[in-house]
Amino acid sequence: MTNVSASFQLGDLKISQLSDGATFRDPKILFDGVEEKDLVAALGLANSSELIPFNFSTFLIESQQNKWLVDTAYGFRDPEENTESCAELLIRLSEKGVQPSDIDFVVHSHLHFDHVGWNLDENNKITFPNATHIVAEQEFDWWINYEGNDHPLKEKVQEKFKPLIENNQIKTFVGDYKVNEFLTMIYAPGHTPGHTIQLIESGGESLILVGDGAHHPQHLVHQDWHPIFDWDRPQARAARKKIANIAIEKNSIVSGVHWPILTLGKLSEKNGNYDLKFIDK
Numbered sequence: 015m016t017n018v019s020a021s022f023q024l025g026d027l028k029i030s031q032l033s034d035g036a037t038f039r040d041p042k043i044l045f046d047g048v049e050e051k052d053l054v055a056a057l058g059l060a061n062s063s064e065l066i067p068f069n070f071s072t073f074l075i076e077s078q079q080n081k082w083l084v085d086t087a088y089g090f091r092d093p094e095e096n097t098e099s100c101a102e103l104l105i106r107l108s109e110k111g112v113q114p115s116d117i118d119f120v121v122h123s124h125l126h127f128d129h130v131g132w133n134l135d136e137n138n139k140i141t142f143p144n145a146t147h148i149v150a151e152q153e154f155d156w157w158i159n160y161e162g163n164d165h166p167l168k169e170k171v172q173e174k175f176k177p178l179i180e181n182n183q184i185k186t187f188v189g190d191y192k193v194n195e196f197l198t199m200i201y202a203p204g205h206t207p208g209h210t211i212q213l214i215e216s217g218g219e220s221l222i223l224v225g226d227g228a229h230h231p232q233h234l235v236h237q238d239w240h241p242i243f244d245w246d247r248p249q250a251r252a253a254r255k256k257i258a259n260i261a262i263e264k265n266s267i268v269s270g271v272h273w274p275i276l277t278l279g280k281l282s283e284k285n286g287n288y289d290l291k292f293i294d295k
Contacts (some may be wrong), residue, residue, distance in 0.1 A: 016067070018099035019106045020276035022295040024267075025217020027196060030074040031275045032106035033099040034087035034131070038065035044229050044241045056232050066230070067274040070128050072103055073223055074110060075214065077196060080118035084212050084223050085271055086141070089131020089174075103132055104141070117142040121199060122149040123225025124209040125157045125175075126243070127167045129271070133174040140177050147178055148193060150201060151186035153208025202227050202257060204250030205243065211257055213266070220266040227253050229272045231279055234258050235288045258288055267293065 018033040042062055045053050050062040057066060073084040087103050094100045104114065114135075120142060123129060135141045156163055157171050158179075165171075178184055191199045198213040205226040212223040227250070228234045229241050237254035244250040261268050261281045268279050268290070279290045 016098045017275040018102070019109065021110070022276070022278075024214060024221050024295075025219045026077060027214065027216045028076040029214070029221065030076075030110055031071050031269070031271075032074055032087075032103055032110070033069055033071045033275055034089070034103035034106075035070040035094065035097045035100045036275070037068055037070075037094065037097040037100075039068040041066050044068075045232075045239045046242045048236075048239050052236075056236065057230075068229075069272050069274055071271045071275065072132075073269075073271065074107065074112065075196070076112075077216075080194075081112060081116050082118055082197070083120045083142070083145075085123055085129040085225075086120060086132035087271070088128045089134070090136035091131075104135075114142050115144055117145045119146045119148060119193070121193060121197070121210075121212060122147060122153070123211065123223070123271075124153055124206040125149065125171050126206065126226065127170055127174075129226075130171060130174045133178060138173075138177075140181060140183070146183055146185050147175075148185045148187070148191075148199070150191075150199065150208035150210050151188050152203070153206060153210070154184070154186050156207045200256075200260070202253035204246050204248070204253040206245050209253065211253075213260070213264075215264075220264045222257060222261050222264075222266045222268050224257055224268060224270040226270075226272070227257050228268075228270055231268075231270075231273060231277060231290050231292075234261075234268065234279075234281060235290050237288070258283070267295070 016036040021030040070088040072087045091101050132141050199210045202211045214221045
């Protein structure tokens with residue numbers, strides 16, 4: 015049975031990854047145009063038609079002072095075939111003893127629909143009534159204000175933010191932004207125009223949550239391998255290199271909302287070649 019939640023300690027912080035849908039994806043979608051022999055070798059597959067685990071999830075971070083979320087996952091929807099914990103994020107949250115009203119703020123890596131879904135609940139009411147939603151200004155403007163954005167889900171994304179805007183629950187920033195003593199948003203565009211990653215530090219340890227800078231751990235090793243979803247491939251490739259180099263410099267753990275629960279890694283580099291080792295925490 016697939017893990018749908020897991021927690022670990024990072025310094026003084028409790029970190030939990032909570033699934034809103036644990037499923038499988040065609041690797042050719044996540045690694046567009048990669049040679050089959052290279053793909054199956056890197057992913058340990060029998061062939062490139064073998065499906066790989068994929069998650070829609072959120073990270074809950076709890077300190078003594080507050081509780082916050084990184085992204086709000088896919089949101090309320092009908093059950094999906096071969097998907098565990100489908101649309102069950104609020105159930106996973108309650109299993110951790112946390113109610114929606116307990117969330118003090120939400121940070122968004124970017125505003126693709128599967129990262130903002132639980133901004134509103136099944137009744138289109140604000141899910142986290144006491145939470146400020148924090149997002150890069152360039153990302154927010156791209157989805158909410160820029161008429162030139164022709165993404166097919168643009169209007170659905172806007173619907174997820176309209177009540178929050180009306181309720182003054184949005185905070186934007188430019189560049190890198192230190193949210194609190196533990197959390198820094200780092201600008202890493204490419205997947206979307208204002209994509210960010212989250213650097214979390216406590217007790218001499220650090221964790222980088224990669225957003226969609228890396229849908230799969232192998233994106234950090236093979237930084238020129240792209241999912242079909244990347245908005246600007248040269249920027250996305252540069253963002254992956256930036257993520258990897260920061261992780262190595264800080265000896266950070268890396269993880270991601272689309273990675274199976276719980277996937278934690280440490281990166282290294284030698285002569286321009288990157289390697290990732292999985293770790294337990």
